[in-house]
Amino acid sequence: MFETPRLLLRQWKESDFEAFADMNADPEVMRFYDRVLSKQESFEMALRLQRTITANGHGLWVVELKENATFLGFVGVSDQDFGFSAGPIKEIGWRLKRSAWGYGYATEAAREVFDDAQKRFDEIYSVTAKINLKSRAVMEKIGLQYRPELDFEHPRVAKLELKEHVVYCNHTN
Numbered sequence: 001m002f003e004t005p006r007l008l009l010r011q012w013k014e015s016d017f018e019a020f021a022d023m024n025a026d027p028e029v030m031r032f033y034d035r036v037l038s039k040q041e042s043f044e045m046a047l048r049l050q051r052t053i054t055a056n057g058h059g060l061w062v063v064e065l066k067e068n069a070t071f072l073g074f075v076g077v078s079d080q081d082f083g084f085s086a087g088p089i090k091e092i093g094w095r096l097k098r099s100a101w102g103y104g105y106a107t108e109a110a111r112e113v114f115d116d117a118q119k120r121f122d123e124i125y126s127v128t129a130k131i132n133l134k135s136r137a138v139m140e141k142i143g144l145q146y147r148p149e150l151d152f153e154h155p156r157v158a159k160l161e162l163k164e165h166v167v168y169c170n171h172t173n
Contacts, residue, residue: 002061002112009061009075009109012050016062017043019071023097032132034158049074058120063096063109072100075109077117082127082165083155089125092117094138101134111142114170123171129157130164144168 002009021042023029030036037045053059053076060076073096081088092114094106117124126144128135130151140146150167157163 002109002116003066004108004112006066007072007105007109007112008064008066009112010064011053012046012062016071017046019097020046020074023073023095026098028098029095032129032135032162034162052078058090058117060093061113063094063100063105065100065105072096072105075106075113077113077121077124080125080127082152090117090121090123092124092126092142092144094135106135106138107141110138114142114144118170123169125170126168127154127165129154129162130166131161136166136168139168144170 001011021037021039024037024042024045025039027036049060053061056079058077060074060078063072063075064070065072073094075092075094077090077092079088080091092110094110096106114124124144126135126139128139136146145168147167147169150169152165152167153163154165157165
């Protein structure tokens with residue numbers, strides 16, 4: 001669990017699942033993914049994320065606004081293998097519901113998680129579609145550096161305009 005002045009990052013609860021499903025059904029939130037998720041897919045994903053945190057002590061934490069306990073999305077570090085030259089990796093990532101955009105929540109939460117992750121892991125990466133400029137800005141704000149030599153075509157992305165992915169890392173070598 002993590003805390004910032006405005007946010008609480010915590011383990012998943014069943015009461016988060018509906019809000020998570022609503023977020024994953026929003027085409028604008030899921031714009032840089034192949035598709036929106038069904039309610040069932042979101043519930044199954046939330047259960048996996050919950051189990052991962054329990055098993056590993058890290059994962060994608062629920063982000064909650066402290067002042068009113070509103071579900072905002074998730075931020076955390078996950079184990080990934082995208083098939084590019086650096087994998088498998090520890091990847092910091094986030095997804096927030098649309099009404100939470102523009103307030104700096106992603107940066108605030110990601111910075112807290114990133115600071116902790118640097119104490120636990122040698123290398124932390126972040127990966128996104130090349131055209132996802134807002135996520136790339138968050139990556140830069142928290143201190144990750146663009147590694148163009150690691151850019152790759154994502155093997156699990158079908159949409160042609162999203163296939164080209166960029167890689168950021170906390171190390172330049």
